Amino acid sequence: xxxxxxxxxxxxxxxxxxxxxxxxxxxxxxxxxxxxxxxxxxxxxxxxxxxxxxxxxxxxxxxxxxxxxxxxxxxxxxxxxxxxxxxxxxxxxxxxxxxxxxxxxxxxxxxxxxxxxxxxxxxxxxxxxxxxxxxxxxxxxxxxxxxxxxxxxxxxxxxxxxxxxxxxxxxxxxxxxxxxxxxxxxxxxxxxxxxxxxxxxxxxxxxxxxxxxxxxxxxxxxxxxxxxxxxxxxxxxxxxxxxxxxxxxxxxxxxx
Numbered sequence: 001x002x003x004x005x006x007x008x009x010x011x012x013x014x015x016x017x018x019x020x021x022x023x024x025x026x027x028x029x030x031x032x033x034x035x036x037x038x039x040x041x042x043x044x045x046x047x048x049x050x051x052x053x054x055x056x057x058x059x060x061x062x063x064x065x066x067x068x069x070x071x072x073x074x075x076x077x078x079x080x081x082x083x084x085x086x087x088x089x090x091x092x093x094x095x096x097x098x099x100x101x102x103x104x105x106x107x108x109x110x111x112x113x114x115x116x117x118x119x120x121x122x123x124x125x126x127x128x129x130x131x132x133x134x135x136x137x138x139x140x141x142x143x144x145x146x147x148x149x150x151x152x153x154x155x156x157x158x159x160x161x162x163x164x165x166x167x168x169x170x171x172x173x174x175x176x177x178x179x180x181x182x183x184x185x186x187x188x189x190x191x192x193x194x195x196x197x198x199x200x201x202x203x204x205x206x207x208x209x210x211x212x213x214x215x216x217x218x219x220x221x222x223x224x225x226x227x228x229x230x231x232x233x234x235x236x237x238x239x240x241x242x243x244x245x246x247x248x249x250x251x252x253x254x255x256x
Contacts, residue, residue, distance in 0.1 A: 029042055029043075029096065031058065031060060031096075031101045032044065032055055032058050032101075032103050033055065033058060034055055034056060034057065034058055034076075034080070035047070035054070035055060035124070035126065036054070036055045036103075037049075037051040037053065037054045037055075037124070038051055038052060038053045038054075038055075038105065039051045039052060040052075041053075041094060047123065047124040048122065048123060049122070050120045050121070050122050051120070051121060051122075052107060052118045052119075052120060052121070053092065053094075053105035053106065053107050053118075054105060054106050054107075054121070054124065054125050054126075055103045055104065055105050055106075056073065056076045056077045056079075056080040056081075056091070056104050056105070056106050057072055057073050057076035057077070057080075057103065057104040058101065058102075058103045058104075059072065059101060059102055059103075060100065060101045061100075061101065061102075062095075062099040062100070062102070063093065063095060063102045067215065067216070067218070067219045068218065068219055068220075069093060069102075070091065070093065070104075070219060071219055071220050072104070073091045073093065073104030074091065074220075074221075076104060077089075077091050077104065077106055080106070080125075080126060081106070081125060081126070081127065081128050081129040081130075082127045082128065082129040082130030082131070083129045083130060083132075084129075084168070085129050085132075085133050085166045085167070085168070086139070086164055086165060086166050086167070086168045086225060086226075087129070087133050087137045087138060087139060087164075087166065088108055088109060088137055088138065088139045088153055089106050089107070089108055089125070089137060090106070090107055090108075090109050090114065091104050091105065091106055091107070092104070092105050092107050093105075106125055108121055108137070109153075110152060110153060111150045111151055111152045111153060112139075112141075112145075112147075112149075112150055112151045112153070113149075113150035113151075114150075115150040116150065116152055132166075133166045134240070135155075135156050135157050135238050135240050136155075136156075136157075138156040138163070138164070138166060138238055139153060139156075139163065139164035140153060140154050140155065140156040140160040140162065140163045140164070140235075140238070141153065141154055141160060141161055141162040141163075142154040142160055142161055143161050143162065144161055144162055144229050145161075145162035145164075145207060145227045145229055147207075147209060156237065156238040157237050157238060157240075158237050159234035159235060159236060159237055160234055160235055160237075161229065161230055161234055161235065162227055162228065162229045162230070162235070163227065163228050163235050163238070164225070164226070164227050165190070165193050165194060165197065165226040165227070165228065167193050167196075167226075168223035168224060168225060168226070169189035169190065169192065169193050169223060169224050169226065170189070170222055170223055170224075171185040171186050171189055171210055171222060171223060171224050172185065172217075172222045173222065174220070174222060177214075177217075178211075178213070178214040178217040178218075182210055182211070182212065183208075183210070183212075185210075185224075186208040186209070186210035186224040187206075187208045189208070189224045189226075190206050190207070190208035190224050190226035191206050191208075193226050194206045194226065194228050197228070203231065204228040204229055204230050204231065204235060205228070205229045205230075205231050206226065206227070206228055206229075207226070207227040207228075207229060208224050208225070208226055209224065209225040209226075209227075210223075210224045210225070
């Protein structure tokens with residue numbers, strides 16, 4: 001998951017969602033529920049219909065205005081999706097207009113920083129990662145990955161330039177303080193994870209991203225975000241994993 005993208009954009013999400021209202025505006029909406037799907041921010045729809053977000057966590061309180069607010073979202077999304085993998089999926093925080101409750105929604109961005117909007121999904125994502133990561137939820141780019149800019153995702157089922165590894169290797173323990181050697185830890189962890197990917201050919205360049213401050217560390221994230229980039233040519237297409245039957249046998253469909 002884009003765990004720190006979510007944390008870093010928290011303030012903006014609160015600013016957009018927690019707006020004040022006057023007497024002419026309608027009363028706050030009823031408290032949502034885990035498993036609700038939304039085509040718009042405020043009205044739940046059937047998950048079998050096209051939608052943009054699916055709720056994985058609800059709390060009847062005002063969230064703290066710090067990155068720590070995203071922590072229960074991360075824990076809940078892993079439980080809801082089935083496992084905790086790095087994918088194209090991201091988590092967004094939505095706060096009721098009177099700030100009496102908030103929810104965490106899983107979304108499918110069209111680009112790395114979400115500037116290009118969200119994919120429309122048909123079908124529930126509940127349990128979608130229980131048996132691995134479907135190809136359509138993996139993160140691939142047609143160009144060299146650049147963390148500083150927003151880049152559109154491309155399909156992983158054809159050769160591509162950059163790929164995000166689905167495994168997020170650990171770079172520390174929950175109890176330890178922010179480590180001074182975090183960059184070295186993340187680099188070693190990502191290199192090891194990339195080497196374990198049997199489908200990677202040649203000598204692709206490995207990029208490692210990590211919680212690079214004490215504040216980011218305090219959110220509870222202890223993993224690295226790893227990308228591999230082909231120095232020349234392209235990385236091979238991702239081969240679909242063998243997926244056992246689950247609640248949604250065909251998985252969610254995305255409409256680009």
